[in-house]
Amino acid sequence: MADTKQHDLVVIGGGPGGYVAAIRAAQLGMNVACVEQEPTLGGTCLRIGCIPSKCLLEDSERYAEARLHLAEHGVRVGEVELDLPTMIQRKDRVVQTNSKGVEALFKKNNVTRYTGHGRIAGNGRVRIEGKDAATELQAKHIILATGSRAASLPSFPVDGTHVITSTEALSLQEVPRRLVVIGAGYIGMEMSSIWSRLGSEVTVLEYFDRILIGLDEEMSAEAQRLFARQGMDIQLGVRVTGVRIEGNECVVEREGAEPIRCDRVLMAVGRQPNTQDLGLEAAGVQVDKKGRIEVDDHFATTVPGIYAIGDVIRGPMLAHKAEEEGIACAEYLGTGYGHVNYDVIPGVVYTNPEIAGVGKTEEQLIQAGVKYKKGVFPFRANGRARTLGQVDGKVKVLADADTDRILGVHILGPRAGDLIAEAVAAMAFGATSEDLARVCHAHPTLPEALKEAAMAVAGRAIHF
Ligand code: NAI
Numbered sequence: 001m002a003d004t005k006q007h008d009l010v011v012i013g014g015g016p017g018g019y020v021a022a023i024r025a026a027q028l029g030m031n032v033a034c035v036e037q038e039p040t041l042g043g044t045c046l047r048i049g050c051i052p053s054k055c056l057l058e059d060s061e062r063y064a065e066a067r068l069h070l071a072e073h074g075v076r077v078g079e080v081e082l083d084l085p086t087m088i089q090r091k092d093r094v095v096q097t098n099s100k101g102v103e104a105l106f107k108k109n110n111v112t113r114y115t116g117h118g119r120i121a122g123n124g125r126v127r128i129e130g131k132d133a134a135t136e137l138q139a140k141h142i143i144l145a146t147g148s149r150a151a152s153l154p155s156f157p158v159d160g161t162h163v164i165t166s167t168e169a170l171s172l173q174e175v176p177r178r179l180v181v182i183g184a185g186y187i188g189m190e191m192s193s194i195w196s197r198l199g200s201e202v203t204v205l206e207y208f209d210r211i212l213i214g215l216d217e218e219m220s221a222e223a224q225r226l227f228a229r230q231g232m233d234i235q236l237g238v239r240v241t242g243v244r245i246e247g248n249e250c251v252v253e254r255e256g257a258e259p260i261r262c263d264r265v266l267m268a269v270g271r272q273p274n275t276q277d278l279g280l281e282a283a284g285v286q287v288d289k290k291g292r293i294e295v296d297d298h299f300a301t302t303v304p305g306i307y308a309i310g311d312v313i314r315g316p317m318l319a320h321k322a323e324e325e326g327i328a329c330a331e332y333l334g335t336g337y338g339h340v341n342y343d344v345i346p347g348v349v350y351t352n353p354e355i356a357g358v359g360k361t362e363e364q365l366i367q368a369g370v371k372y373k374k375g376v377f378p379f380r381a382n383g384r385a386r387t388l389g390q391v392d393g394k395v396k397v398l399a400d401a402d403t404d405r406i407l408g409v410h411i412l413g414p415r416a417g418d419l420i421a422e423a424v425a426a427m428a429f430g431a432t433s434e435d436l437a438r439v440c441h442a443h444p445t446l447p448e449a450l451k452e453a454a455m456a457v458a459g460r461a462i463h464f
Pocket of ligand 1: 206
């Protein structure tokens with residue numbers, strides 16, 4: 001007989017959605033447990049996603065900088081050598097430290113951690129398979145935060161050696177000479193950036209006629225031009241049909257063109273929610289056609305007492321969206337109030353330059369028939385960008401033609417991922433472009449480009 005432990009809330013999944021929900025609920029006085037099947041906490045984002053990829057993006061960028069650009073700054077270095085094992089070890093250390101940090105936060109907040117695969121066993125019960133299988137949990141509330149995994153194509157079976165996903169691409173022990181990346185989304189472009197900087201010949205094959213679908217088209221078109229300049233071969237409108245392994249080589253078949261030979265194929269064709277094997281069907285939790293758990297505005301599933309957040313429900317599969325939902329769901333359970341403003345969730349691609357956006361794209365406004373004004377400011381007219389030697393890209397502010405309220409901000413350029421925060425805050429407070437234009441920005445800084453783009457909405461940018 002399993003030992004039964006009683007909790008107010010059991011969270012299944014210890015990623016950014018789940019661990020944040022657990023901590024917030026504990027802060028609100030609940031007795032909380034979190035079930036995670038991996039030995040370490042932090043989920044895909046921390047272990048095999050956002051954090052390790054940003055480590056390698058940073059390191060590969062420094063390598064490229066040392067090789068290609070330091071001389072322009074008057075810094076001569078001898079021969080620059082790549083030390084991939086050290087890069088990979090540093091990444092592993094950063095991941096480990098972050099994960100230990102989450103563990104410490106659990107201890108500090110008295111969140112009980114169980115290790116194993118959690119499954120709903122009906123009526124407020126969660127059964128664990130794995131290390132803590134001897135314990136059965138009983139809870140008033142259950143939050144499902146089990147995240148997502150890389151999607152695959154049947155004709156491209158991932159073997160982890162030749163055909164890989166981002167997980168393996170973050171731990172390669174040597175630089176593949178020729179890498180084919182299938183899918184030009186967030187993951188495809190970030191991984192292509194890392195390995196192309198480290199020396200791979202990268203070919204990106206994308207089914208659609210543009211990269212980074214979902215981003216503002218003007219920004220993704222300019223980014224594509226810059227990526228091509230960095231040496232990536234980006235091929236659009238390509239239908240891949242399969243991969244063959246011949247000896248140590250992969251042969252990628254595509255419709256209407258010669259196959260491509262390479263050393264590794266990276267699949268980056270999207271992600272799918274982890275909703276199988278959770279006991280959902282037996283419990284009566286409804287799932288939509290895409291395998292996502294159906295929830296109402298308060299994250300309640302079709303079964304009372306069971307909630308879901310993050311990648312397993314509708315909306316963008318982003319760590320920060322999952323975190324917001326984790327907090328809102330916990331607050332809703334603890335106080336009766338909880339809210340996420342889905343109109344102002346930023347998206348960031350950590351390439352060089354970075355690409356960031358919040359709110360509506362220009363295409364979405366046109367499609368919805370919304371009248372808007374547009375202000376654009378290029379980084380080449382920004383003093384700080386010039387001192388950094390990073391002048392590619394621009395800031396675009398879109399504001400309602402009648403009310404001047406900011407509807408969208410899109411940035412391609414240095415530190416775009418950090419710069420977007422100001423736009424997100426402005427939009428969250430319902431700012432107009434004039435509000436933003438009249439805020440004093442320190443000089444010389446990159447955020448001045450955002451201010452100038454806001455000024456440009458009314459045709460009064462000073463420096464361009
Ligand atoms: P994605 O959905 O962003 O992009 C997948 C791309 O693959 C699409 O452009 C699609 O047209 C293409 N594709 C699909 N099937 C294809 C085929 N057979 N042949 C050629 N192309 C094909 O998915 P991605 O990049 O895998 O990312 C998954 C999720 O992870 C996204 O929701 C993203 O938001 C999130 N993510 C976020 C990051 C960030 O915030 N910086 C970084 C990495 C991932």
